[in-house]
Amino acid sequence: MLELAILGLLQEAPMHGYELRKELTAKLGAIRAAISYGSLYPTLRRLQAAGWITEANETPDVSDVPALTSRRGRVVYKITAEGKERFAQLIAHAGPETYDDTGFGVHFAFFARTDQATRLRILEGRRRKIEERREGLRDVLGRAAERLDAYTLELQRHGLDACEREVRWLEELIANERSGRAPTAPITGAAGGQPEDNSPPPPGASREERP
């Protein structure tokens, strides 16, 4: 999952670790707290070894930083062509891990770079998974209620509520997706490169107005 997220973010602009973490937190703040450096740096190393990202040697054309000679400054990474391929492959493939909380969140966060058929497939898979969880909770609340204490039951009720709410949310998104009114808009362009932009060209974007 981290791999996918890093590749996705580096597709928008080259970045160093610290920055990456901040962007990751901003983009995925709704689903996970904050990525740990203990995961981030080893993953960067792994991606580099695989040839999917490289160190961008801090183009010293603009007089910005006063030429850090001795190394051990920030290390900026950028995605490679192979990395873009890898990203496309990861984003299009939907295995079981695509539908758990974290996996779905990460995939969803990059829906602007995902084609519509895949978006639909993922939304429906997620819905199915949440429906199963919901049924499980209903079973427990129905059949095993007397075996459990009041606090545990309250927890289940709250969870059930969250499931029902998420299913409704997904239904909405699926309906939007099918009718072509998908909420795809700016994509915030790939800074620092040619205008090479492989973002999807979906139909008229706009949602119900929201203040």
Add this chain to the structure above:
Amino acid sequence: MLELAILGLLQEAPMHGYELRKELTAKLGAIRAAISYGSLYPTLRRLQAAGWITEANETPDVSDVPALTSRRGRVVYKITAEGKERFAQLIAHAGPETYDDTGFGVHFAFFARTDQATRLRILEGRRRKIEERREGLRDVLGRAAERLDAYTLELQRHGLDACEREVRWLEELIANERSGRAPTAPITGAAGGQPEDNSPPPPGASREERP
């Protein structure tokens, strides 16, 4: 977290691994999918090594199973006195990990075995944490909105909604807790032992009626 959950469940009745997993799934189904055996068995081993649980040698008094001689049948574990102490200590101590999603869920699931002051402390800590997450999401939705695509924004909105809802839920629980109308009821007694029950004796239990 797993350690706490296992100790808590074994306090209700001796069990073997498979059974433990099922109970765990029933009790924690609202917060996590299903515990993996790859976590469960090593943890059981660890708890046994620490002396907090022991193998309950399958009391062959009732003519139930036809005497499995060769071993390699089910291994039933039961909690020890030291284990109960450990559980009490874990349940009362509230560190940072107590307030993340999983940690809070597990603690909450054993609130029937937690004293009221600790319950209140944990609920308030959780509320604070969720409020912080909420503020983070509001910031992103306010300040960085134009940098993000429509899907990412939608994800944040959904997350924000979930935060607001959880805060309201926690407010309710805190109010109930303070007014003494805590939803503590049966506790489903410790089967298979003397009537030694160290459950809290809280005041009148009852919630708003629910069908």
Add this chain to the structure above:
DNA sequence: GTGGCGATGTATCGGACCGATACATCGCAC
């Protein structure tokens, strides 16, 4: 009666991710 098959049951291994920790540099307020 036997052969298969799904539920029950125990166990290990590699890998992903986290939390704590360490340490170095930069900008700036005092």
Add this chain to the structure above:
DNA sequence: GTGCGATGTATCGGTCCGATACATCGCCAC
């Protein structure tokens, strides 16, 4: 000029997951 908070890179031990393997039991079809 110096202390201190933000920026920045890095490692280590530990928890947990997912895949996999394998053994037993009850039961139904043939």
